[in-house]
Amino acid sequence: MGREPFRDLMNHVVAFNSLFQEIEEKAKKLEQEKERLSYIEDIFYNSGVAIIITDREGKIKFFSRGAEALTEYKRDEIKNIAMLFAGELDFGRFVEGWGGKTAYIHGRHDKKLVQIFPSKIDGGALIILVPVKENVDIKEINDLIKNTPFGIYILQGDVIKYANNKMLGVLGYEEKDVVGHPLINFIHPEDTRIFKKGKTAMGLRHHFEIRFVAKNGVRYAEVTSTPVTYMGEEAVLGTFIDTTERKVAEEALYMSERKYRQVVENAVEGIYRITVDGEFLEANNSFLNMFGYGSLEEISEEIENAWNLYPRENEVKKFLQIIRKSGKVRNYEMEGR
Template identity: 30%
Template sequence: MAIPRSPRLLETLLVNLDGVVYRCRDDAQWTMEFVSEGCLALTGYLPEDLLLNQRLSFLELTHPEDRTLVRNHVDACMRERRRIDIEYRIVRADGAVRWVWERGVGIYNANGQVEAIEGFLQDVTERKEAAQALQEAERRYRSIFENAIEGVFQTTPDGTYIAVNPALARIYGYHSPEDLIVGLRDISHQLYVEPERRQEFMRLMEEQGSVSNFESRVYRRDGEIIWISENARAVYDEAGKLSCYEGTVEAITERKAHEAEMRHQATHDALTGLPNRNMLHEHLQRALRVARQKGALTAVAFVDLDQFKFINDSLGHQVGDELLKTVAQRLQACLREADMVARQGGDEFVLVLQNQTEGEAGIAEVMQRILAAVARPWQAGDREFQVTASIGVSRYPADGKDVESLLKHADSAMYRAKEQGRNNFQFFAPWMDSQVSNRLEMLINLRRALDQDEFKLYYQPKLSLQDGRLIGAEALIRWESPQQGMVPPDRFIPFAEEAGLIVPIGEWVLRTACRQNQAWQQAGLPPIPVAVNLSPRQLNQSLPDFVAGVLAQSGLAASWLELEITENVVMKDAEKSVATLHALKRLGLQISVDDFGTGYSSLSYLRRFPVDALKIDKSFVRDIVRDADSAAIVKAIISLAHILNLRVIAEGVEDEEQHAFLKENACDEVQGYYFGKPMEVAVFTAWMSEQAQAGQVLSCK
């Protein structure tokens, strides 16, 4: 039985329908003959506004940019007798643009002519905008993927690439991502130089589900070996099954080269290439452990060149450096592979001879061989020279059972060899400790110097390499002894360190420098930071409070004080040093790492140290023009400092060639005899006043 149709029922359906039902003519304006109540919600217009184009036509309701599209689609559908199915935009009464989906059909008469169009409009703005947002997100992701600097990848668990970006292809030396995917089918065997690194990668993935900063050596397509760092994670599907690995790859070959260069520089002498003092101590400690286990004899020989200072001063540093390199080679040639030759500093070398099975006779034979090798004639230009050496020898365990004792006693024996006329060697004997009396006298004089105000501060200017203006000064201590005259720091500072006098001396230096800097400012001179060197013994937890007290007493703002700390000092107890340095930085002063390059700074700790500058040791600056290794080290330090946003200060600049090199390689600040020697207070005050009048003082940091 048919259900009777009710006009009321149809009206209710149309009112409740989420959209607009319409009937219109197929004319230029799509004149509406019927519009349902949903018109107001969709368009903002009442149905009667559109009926017979009383207020506006449906064509005017359609977005101007879409009218041609809609017209062409409707006309084609009417000609081909198919349904209208299209999405386009309309402009609501309030000016808002909405997306609609229209479906409709043509009503044809017996002659096949279109009498009307009937259809339905529905708001699809939210769906359309969501689809567009998804497309935009996909576009952005694709752009990031394609244009990322780091390599991005997805691989199957068995080691086949699924997707890679152009950056990864470039890193591995392939022309395109497709080329890489096709050419690199077996990651374990084709890519990793050490296959066990891939095994370690897989182990970490299985245990942790990810890797971070995973460093490996890999082959590029052309066979070149490079370093990479990977970050990756395991991806699982909805069922919890491993789907793939995805992550990023960064090429770190240059960084690894910098680190290796810095490590080598930290453990080797830049001039001779020999192990330096740090590596000597480590090697000697290992040698003593082996000697204890085996009950073997180990010897330490302290070698000092005779009259080297005369040659160095009269013929120049370049000739002196060539002599040191020649002696280093001759010493190495005299020893076994298991032995070590290290450069202690200056013209001093230390030899470590392990497992001396022939006792003192065997050691004596080696020493005679060394004396003969060093004394062989040596050519410098057109002139021939003969240099001799004095050697002191200490033995484990007879002369000492630790590194310090053996080095100290070998040093004492070397001085005995000097007293015996040079060009000989001496074994250590206990009576040689009488030389300690000379040191005792030095310590007594130092205590008197502190009490009687015999110390003076000299000031050496620091200049900007960019414009040559004065930007700071370093305070340098001098001792005007009534008995000895002017005593340089390298003669009395080691004694002060040994006796613990360096702490009160260092406190005196800090107070004096702060008072003097404040006095300059009160006199109207442009303010500049003054740098003060800190002793290892001063770097403790009480130092920040002491510095704060000195600043308060002097009235000097903390921003005009710079503390210089050697890298070996902070690395002795890096964790405590970091805490102390942070406490100092909170006062507002500046901190620089002095003698950078002569010790060993872990890059991870250097990044944590709250320092403002690195100060390149003068031993490297001296050689930058004529020694490729020194030049490379200086460049590396400058590059590293700038990467860490630190200033770079080069000390010991003595000529225009060094100055030009440093300026060309973007060093920030310089000091040295080429710009100004350390000056007494009065001389420096007058000099700074002249610079200020000439506008050559930069008083802002």
């Protein structure tokens, strides 16, 4: 092989390695998003609001400090047991139709009367419990709702009657620019159909993903809307979680993988990936054609260990030693069969 073709080949290899690194970085961002969600859970725990998260069977998976104070149970004691509501409870109907209603919840020493605000989330429900008692500090409750780490709005007709700080922060506007204006003004035009579908389901809980048109761009959200009574009139209570960072990371990872796939599949050089144990993970058409195979499955069935493509065991052993020590190898030549 001449010097110029070899240099071109190595440039392609370096480009492929860069694509791999880009994909790995995007995958790490998804892991960072999981850490962010874990951080949000910590905020929920320390917020002072009584918050319970359950699975689809109603078993408790998360119990905030506010819920601990309300019930006098610790979250380690309560995790994975059924909900604490007194009497029989159909969990599915509860999530769909109990927004704003009151019920008794079992505490360690007695029953507590609470107002319930459940929201459907993936795989279960997020439930806010507001204690109902004499001389309740309404200002304190309002402050907790206003500053809770997820978005809350109240809608009557098409008009926003209330928006908490999180919603205002997501949209990037002041309260005067949001409250009193139609919610549809802040919804992406392509998602208005989803919003209108939710309106036709009045009397039912509705869970959907939507894009808000914020002051500084588009924001993604998972929304749950619940029919409630507000100021003596029918209204919709909306709660949402901002999922923008997760969506952006997922899209970036998808585009990187797509770019990598196009480059690999169209390359004239033979490219393949294997594990250190010799298991084939992928191979492009150029590589398969070199060895006379029609598919990855075919070469995997006939050659159980990809290292058998290289007859000199000492070269393979040296290659693997370098991989295990430094994590990468460049410009390493081995003779193939």
